[in-house]
Amino acid sequence: MRPPTALRRSLSRVFASLGLASILVGASMTGCDVEETPVCGNGKIEAGEACDGTHFGAAACADFGFDSGALTCSAQCTVDSSTCAFADADGDGALTDAETAAGTDPTNPDSDTDGFTDGEEIAAGSDPLTLDSWPVSLQRWPNRLVEFPADSGVATGWTKGKMAANVAFTDQYGNPFDLHQLYGYNVVITVGARWCGPCNEAAKTSEAMWEEFSNQGIVFVEMLVDGPTPGKQATLTDIQFWAKKYHLQFPVAFRSGAGSSLDAAVSSLPTYFFIGRDMVVRDIFEGYPGDPLIRSKAKKLLTQ
Numbered sequence: 001m002r003p004p005t006a007l008r009r010s011l012s013r014v015f016a017s018l019g020l021a022s023i024l025v026g027a028s029m030t031g032c033d034v035e036e037t038p039v040c041g042n043g044k045i046e047a048g049e050a051c052d053g054t055h056f057g058a059a060a061c062a063d064f065g066f067d068s069g070a071l072t073c074s075a076q077c078t079v080d081s082s083t084c085a086f087a088d089a090d091g092d093g094a095l096t097d098a099e100t101a102a103g104t105d106p107t108n109p110d111s112d113t114d115g116f117t118d119g120e121e122i123a124a125g126s127d128p129l130t131l132d133s134w135p136v137s138l139q140r141w142p143n144r145l146v147e148f149p150a151d152s153g154v155a156t157g158w159t160k161g162k163m164a165a166n167v168a169f170t171d172q173y174g175n176p177f178d179l180h181q182l183y184g185y186n187v188v189i190t191v192g193a194r195w196c197g198p199c200n201e202a203a204k205t206s207e208a209m210w211e212e213f214s215n216q217g218i219v220f221v222e223m224l225v226d227g228p229t230p231g232k233q234a235t236l237t238d239i240q241f242w243a244k245k246y247h248l249q250f251p252v253a254f255r256s257g258a259g260s261s262l263d264a265a266v267s268s269l270p271t272y273f274f275i276g277r278d279m280v281v282r283d284i285f286e287g288y289p290g291d292p293l294i295r296s297k298a299k300k301l302l303t304q
């Protein structure tokens with residue numbers, strides 16, 4: 001049933017007056033510059049607020065240099081980034097902020113290609129940006145085997161100017177390593193034996209010699225061909241004895257497996273092989289002439 005005409009007219013007037021009232025309120029809000037007081041906690045970012053509740057505008061952890069996590073908003077409506085986090089994008093054990101501080105590449109696990117990760121080097125205190133600095137405390141050696149050229153164009157051999165053939169060693173920790181993994185370093189191989197008097201004499205100052213040159217890019221390798229008995233090949237026990245007796249922290253080794261061309265190239269003990277960063281033999285010296293001559297040959301190696 002429709003309402004009587006008089007009542008309809010009356011209702012229309014009421015609605016019309018309500019509509020007019022609404023329009024009047026809207027006009028007064030926009031026309032008089034009434035500013036709302038910002039309320040921190042109302043969930044709206046207002047003047048003077050960087051965030052409110054779960055609202056941060058377009059801000060995210062990445063804007064603060066972080067890799068992951070979520071921002072939080074403080075009771076004062078300021079952004080709190082303490083809940084953001086750094087990631088280890090390259091899995092080398094060093095978070096992005098540590099890599100940034102060290103100057104290493106957070107997307108490359110071994111920035112200087114010495115075979116030790118940036119994380120290992122930062123933790124151990126060696127320089128992750130320098131090939132010639134590596135962490136001795138980890139009891140393993142630089143490894144640049146992947147850098148060794150498949151074909152250097154230089155003939156292999158154990159005479160001056162030849163490319164040193166690879167030698168498979170076992171070190172004093174019982175671990176295998178290859179001569180060619182030291183490609184990129186100068187290498188001084190001393191071939192000796194436990195029974196050899198001059199070898200023992202030379203070994204007394206080997207550690208000091210290595211400490212003098214190690215941060216200049218020379219890796220010393222002390223290889224024992226024999227143990228205490230001439231003609232009887234050195235064992236892990238012999239090289240561990242040798243390393244302990246002379247306090248040697250650099251590689252002390254015996255050759256693993258079958259004989260190599262290095263054995264055939266040695267006719268007296270000790271024999272020193274001075275090898276350049278390109279793994280080419282630069283100099284050879286038979287016998288122990290005393291440290292001054294060995295030192296001068298090592299220095300010469302650095303200039304070649």
Ligand SMILES: [Ca+2]
Nearest residue numbers: 088090092094
């Ligand atoms: Ca990293």
Ligand SMILES: [Ca+2]
Nearest residue numbers: 110112114116
């Ligand atoms: Ca490294």
Ligand SMILES: [Ca+2]
Nearest residue numbers: 127128130133
């Ligand atoms: Ca390094």
